Amino acid sequence: MTPDDMVVVDSEGKIIEGDRGPSSDTASHLYVYRRRDDIRSIVHTHSTFATAWAATGQDIPYSLAAVADEFGGPVPCAGYAHIGTEQIGEQVMRFIDQCPAVLLRKHGVFTVGASIEKALKAAVMVEDVARTLAYATMIGDISSLPQSEIDANHDRYINRYGTATASTGVTS
DSSP: OGGOOOOOEESSSSEEESSSSSOTTTHHHHHHHHOOTOOOEEEEEEHHHHHHHHHHHHOBOSOSSSHHHHSSSSSSSEEEOTTTSSSSHHHHHHHHTSSEEEETTTTEEEEEEEEHHHHHHHHHHHHHHHHHHHHHHHSOOOOOHHHHHHHHHHHHHHHHSOOOOOSSOOOO
């Protein structure tokens, strides 16, 4: 995908910029944007490993420090929703206060942010941890970190790690 492939639409879904048609998921994106002024960007992917977790209907567990750091808990898997409708947006909204990344059962991944950089970082991170944990399950059982450790890691990452680009919290 290149910038020339991008399509900009207004809040009603009418094309403002671009030579292609808007995504079939435009209604779901608009559903989220209309309800959350702080969300300025949505990234939707069908990345291999995160989508594999979505296919199973399972959350990505908080078994790695990276999940605790970036997301503050598991990456939730929402229910299945019909493509091309607001149902996807409804499913995303159910979980987006918990995590800036949501798996959509049998579909893919949606991430949000105050900027494209934050939403894209969340998408990259969710794929990275999904891949690592998929491999880990081949070796043996995985277990979650204790909530106190998740909270401590997340706080350290957000407030003291030296980065202002953590995905959690959509504010800039």
